[in-house]
Amino acid sequence: MQRYIIKRFFQSLIVILGITVIVFIIIHLTGDPTDLLLPPEAGPQERELFRKQLGLDKPIYVQYFEFLKNVAHGDFGQSFRHQTSAFSLIMGALPATIELTIAAMILSIVIALPVGIISAIRPRSYYDRLGMSFALLGQSIPVYWAGLMLILLFAVTLGWLPSTGRGGIEHLILPAVTLGMFSTAAIARFTRSSMLDVLDTDYIRTARIKGLSEYVVVLKHAFKNASIPVLTMTSLQFGRMLSGAVITETIFSWPGVGRIAVQAIYNRDFPVVQTAVFVTSVIFVGINFLVDIIYTYLDPRIKYK
Amino acid sequence: MSQNEKILEVKNLKTYFFTNVGVVKAVDGGNFHLRKGQALGIVGESGSGKSVTSLSILRLVPKPAGRIVEGEILYRGEDLVKKSQKEMREYRGNKLFMISQDPMTSLNPVFTIGNQIGEAIRRRKKLTGHDLKEKIVEMLKVVHIRASETRAHAYPHQFSGGMKQRSMISMALACQPEILIADEPTTALDVTIQAQILKLMVEIREQYHTSIILITHDLGVIARFCDYVLVMYAGKIVERADVKTLFKGNRHPYTKGLINSLPHLGKKQRRLESIKGQPPDLLNLSGGCPFEPRCDYSVERCSVEYPPVESAGKGHLLSCWRWREI
Amino acid sequence: MPRSRKIWVNVKHAPSGGLIILLLLIMAALFAELIAPYSPVDQDITKALRPPFFLEGGTWDHLLGTDELGRDILSRIIFGARISLVVGFIAVAISGLIGTWLGLVSGYFGGKVDSVIMRLVDIQLSMPYILIALALIGALGPSLRNIIIVIGITSWVDYARVVRGEVLSIKENEFVDLAKIAGCSTYRILLKHIFPGVVNSLIVLGTLMLGRIIIFEAALSFLGLGVQPPTPSWGIMLADGRQYLTYAWWLATFPGFAIMLVVLGTNLVGDWLRDMLDPKQRAAVIGKR
Numbered sequence: 001m002q003r004y005i006i007k008r009f010f011q012s013l014i015v016i017l018g019i020t021v022i023v024f025i026i027i028h029l030t031g032d033p034t035d036l037l038l039p040p041e042a043g044p045q046e047r048e049l050f051r052k053q054l055g056l057d058k059p060i061y062v063q064y065f066e067f068l069k070n071v072a073h074g075d076f077g078q079s080f081r082h083q084t085s086a087f088s089l090i091m092g093a094l095p096a097t098i099e100l101t102i103a104a105m106i107l108s109i110v111i112a113l114p115v116g117i118i119s120a121i122r123p124r125s126y127y128d129r130l131g132m133s134f135a136l137l138g139q140s141i142p143v144y145w146a147g148l149m150l151i152l153l154f155a156v157t158l159g160w161l162p163s164t165g166r167g168g169i170e171h172l173i174l175p176a177v178t179l180g181m182f183s184t185a186a187i188a189r190f191t192r193s194s195m196l197d198v199l200d201t202d203y204i205r206t207a208r209i210k211g212l213s214e215y216v217v218v219l220k221h222a223f224k225n226a227s228i229p230v231l232t233m234t235s236l237q238f239g240r241m242l243s244g245a246v247i248t249e250t251i252f253s254w255p256g257v258g259r260i261a262v263q264a265i266y267n268r269d270f271p272v273v274q275t276a277v278f279v280t281s282v283i284f285v286g287i288n289f290l291v292d293i294i295y296t297y298l299d300p301r302i303k304y305k
Numbered sequence: 306m307s308q309n310e311k312i313l314e315v316k317n318l319k320t321y322f323f324t325n326v327g328v329v330k331a332v333d334g335g336n337f338h339l340r341k342g343q344a345l346g347i348v349g350e351s352g353s354g355k356s357v358t359s360l361s362i363l364r365l366v367p368k369p370a371g372r373i374v375e376g377e378i379l380y381r382g383e384d385l386v387k388k389s390q391k392e393m394r395e396y397r398g399n400k401l402f403m404i405s406q407d408p409m410t411s412l413n414p415v416f417t418i419g420n421q422i423g424e425a426i427r428r429r430k431k432l433t434g435h436d437l438k439e440k441i442v443e444m445l446k447v448v449h450i451r452a453s454e455t456r457a458h459a460y461p462h463q464f465s466g467g468m469k470q471r472s473m474i475s476m477a478l479a480c481q482p483e484i485l486i487a488d489e490p491t492t493a494l495d496v497t498i499q500a501q502i503l504k505l506m507v508e509i510r511e512q513y514h515t516s517i518i519l520i521t522h523d524l525g526v527i528a529r530f531c532d533y534v535l536v537m538y539a540g541k542i543v544e545r546a547d548v549k550t551l552f553k554g555n556r557h558p559y560t561k562g563l564i565n566s567l568p569h570l571g572k573k574q575r576r577l578e579s580i581k582g583q584p585p586d587l588l589n590l591s592g593g594c595p596f597e598p599r600c601d602y603s604v605e606r607c608s609v610e611y612p613p614v615e616s617a618g619k620g621h622l623l624s625c626w627r628w629r630e631i
Numbered sequence: 632m633p634r635s636r637k638i639w640v641n642v643k644h645a646p647s648g649g650l651i652i653l654l655l656l657i658m659a660a661l662f663a664e665l666i667a668p669y670s671p672v673d674q675d676i677t678k679a680l681r682p683p684f685f686l687e688g689g690t691w692d693h694l695l696g697t698d699e700l701g702r703d704i705l706s707r708i709i710f711g712a713r714i715s716l717v718v719g720f721i722a723v724a725i726s727g728l729i730g731t732w733l734g735l736v737s738g739y740f741g742g743k744v745d746s747v748i749m750r751l752v753d754i755q756l757s758m759p760y761i762l763i764a765l766a767l768i769g770a771l772g773p774s775l776r777n778i779i780i781v782i783g784i785t786s787w788v789d790y791a792r793v794v795r796g797e798v799l800s801i802k803e804n805e806f807v808d809l810a811k812i813a814g815c816s817t818y819r820i821l822l823k824h825i826f827p828g829v830v831n832s833l834i835v836l837g838t839l840m841l842g843r844i845i846i847f848e849a850a851l852s853f854l855g856l857g858v859q860p861p862t863p864s865w866g867i868m869l870a871d872g873r874q875y876l877t878y879a880w881w882l883a884t885f886p887g888f889a890i891m892l893v894v895l896g897t898n899l900v901g902d903w904l905r906d907m908l909d910p911k912q913r914a915a916v917i918g919k920r
Contacts, residue, residue, distance in 0.1 A: 019383075041465075043601070093355060098449065124369075134564060202405055202408060202410040202411045203411055203412055203413040203414070204406060205365060205405065205411075206405065206411045206412065206413070206473075206476075208365060208397065209365065209398065209402060209403050209405075209426075210397065210399055210402075210424055210425050210476065210480065211393075211394045211395065211397030211398030211399055211428060211480075212395070212398070212424060213394065214390075214396075216424075221413050221416075224413075224415050224416075225414070227416055264385035283518060299414075299415060299464050300413065300414070300415060300460040300462070301414060301460070
């Protein structure tokens with residue numbers, strides 16, 4: 001088992017390395033920051049000096065290694081816009097994004113799992129068809145529209161909930177529902193199909209032959225098996241959410257990493273952009289790694305592969 | 306309670322599968338009974354309806370396609386067909402148990418063997434903790450699984466096919482059922498393991514006086530193990546008799562074909578005999594005898610009308626228009 | 632012995648709703664000039680922010696109302712279909728090509744090549760695709776061409792994984808070994824033996840991806856880094872609508888509803904295709920209650 005964990009750890013490292021490469025490439029695609037940072041009247045000599053200062057005259061691979069070294073120290077440079085380091089800016093916004101994403105994820109799981117399981121044990125029933133229709137709808141509604149419509153209904157028309165900002169629970173509800181909508185639908189559908197596959201197996205029939213109650217058959221025997229692929233799917237959804245948070249945060253003016261990143265892109269504030277991308281990605285890689293470890297406890301067959 | 310009373314009576318059982326390409330009459334008029342301590346064999350090809358018969362008894366016919374449309378299954382006088390699933394749960398794992406065909410897939414891969422046997426044990430006695438562990442180990446020893454203390458914590462994928470099947474038997478023992486159905490218990494295993502499994506089942510029968518329904522397509526197993534045999538073809542029981550009569554005094558063409566296709570030791574054979582023709586298409590059965598297309602003795606009537614059940618001797622029944630002449 | 636569920640799935644009747652929606656989409660995109668009552672860029676400030684016909688103040692002239700510059704919403708939605716479809720199809724093609732090729736190579740050759748490509752997949756999956764797309768467009772400039780390219784190169788992952796999976800299971804079949812023994816070149820094996828088995832999944836995936844890419848394009852436009860005004864994109868309409876949400880809700884509601892309908896259509900048709908094309912689910916079983 002140790003070997004498996006170590007292997008996955010190194011794979012994760014490679015992925016992170018790859019991410020740094022991509023981030024680096026993107027930044028360099030955006031062109032020479034010299035033009036941005038210096039006033040237009042600056043002469044060619046000043047530009048040369050400036051470029052030397054920023055280390056922009058060195059060959060590309062050297063620049064990359066400098067970049068890598070800095071990243072390892074958490075140094076992504078100064079934000080062009082704000083007077084702080086890009087890293088601290090992003091880190092400051094991170095808790096907000098995590099709060100939102102976790103809230104959305106919890107909401108998703110709490111709704112999707114029961115819906116999926118009950119749909120699976122009563123397939124083709126009225127309940128199943130209703131649940132799956134909603135799930136289909138949920139996967140077809142774009143995040144931004146959902147957010148706007150929810151604001152329209154609950155904030156503008158009914159006035160029950162605020163439409164912007166972060167604060168107490170009432171501020172969290174609309175953004176979390178918006179962000180979680182797609183995942184809820186996806187997880188519900190997937191749980192249903194995973195459960196249906198499992199309920200059809202011989203070992204579930206054995207459990208029934210033993211005369212165990214339906215609760216035990218479904219929740220102990222079936223669910224434990226079905227939950228394994230559902231777990232993979234859920235962690236993928238979590239990654240999707242970290243991505244999708246960008247739009248949700250923008251709509252609700254939620255002070256998270258996504259919103260800051262979008263602002264930074266408008267302002268061509270590249271250090272902030274690259275930090276945001278990097279931090280989000282690393283978090284996702286970390287979560288995947290954790291999920292892999294949890295896997296080995298859920299599915300005994302993995303350890304021995 | 307007499308030693309030989311009938312504990313199970315199946316009357317006119319009809320279990321059909323409704324598909325969008327037609328109706329499959331998996332079991333079409335099953336009639337038989339089982340006595341206490343008896344070993345009943347059901348023999349037939351794939352698709353003959355033997356497995357569906359056992360699932361019907363347990364009321365585990367796959368829904369929603371499958372359904373028992375007619376018939377009674379009387380267990381000690383109680384009609385199981387009329388019971389709800391909740392009521393059936395009282396019987397399963399308690400009075401009735403089944404060992405399935407494929408031991409590789411019959412055990413839950415994410416729980417230990419001990420855990421799963423423990424569940425069976427707890428159907429009878431609410432043991433916990435140390436007592437439960439002891440009992441689990443004991444049950445593993447009974448089926449000759451060595452190093453049972455450590456094995457109890459193993460997962461199914463760590464067991465060989467034979468060990469898995471023995472674990473299933475262990476579960477069966479823990480349940481102490483009155484009727485044990487074994488659906489092709491040895492088909493997926495090596496011949497040497499087969500012998501071990503059968504030996505175990507003989508032990509169970511002797512020790513606990515369990516009635517066993519053994520489903521198989523292997524006539525050799527039938528010969529060694531069973532008292533009485535049903536021969537099924539395309540959902541119908543075409544002949545039934547005690548095992549001696551079945552092998553020596555069979556009268557149905559299909560049974561003859563089966564017995565004759567066994568290679569004979571000590572007898573020189575040029576060719577192995579087989580039954581000509583194809584297995585029946587269960588979606589397109591005529592109203593007559595389903596064996597007719599492959600039968601050497603068939604006449605016009607056979608393809609039109611299904612022959613009634615007639616007696617050819619004590620406890621020997623069959624359905625054939627021409628059995629007297631053959 | 633028939634397993635209950637594997638042959639249980641209904642051979643669905645074609646999802647008429649879904650197909651109709653997609654048909655409408657294609658018609659709108661192709662014949663926008665003929666169908667739409669107005670030009671999407673005709674401004675008339677005097678008619679700004681008219682409500683849809685069923686509300687007070689609305690007229691039959693502008694069924695779905697007008698926006699802040701007096702442009703007819705319905706017409707803009709119809710023309711918007713063109714953008715969505717163009718971006719959708721081309722981006723699906725690009726991402727499909729990249730992903731399928733990588734998936735084929737990865738699945739067929741296995742070993743180191745497979746490891747490398749799978750790492751690439753992991754890397755791409757870990758990165759927030761919207762931010763990447765935004766950053767790239769920010770760098771390259773928001774033109775229609777750039778948008779299509781950027782969406783195309785960030786959406787290849789699903790194809791790669793699905794195709795790889797299919798190739799792995801096709802490889803198990805003996806006919807692949809036979810082809811190798813017969814001396815077929817690798818290229819020929821991939822093309823004639825493996826690819827046909829992959830096509831079905833591609834069709835299903837392509838249909839589903841169309842919906843997702845339409846949402847993606849609208850998202851970029853919504854954030855201002857997609858199609859630029861005055862070109863009517865559903866995403867831009869939503870961005871406009873956001874500003875006027877409190878007093879002119881129809882600006883945002885109808886375009887978004889159009890997006891939802893289209894994606895619903897692709898999902899319905901995609902699911903139906905998946906059920907139809909999956910060989911395991913051909914024979915179906917109906918239960919009678």
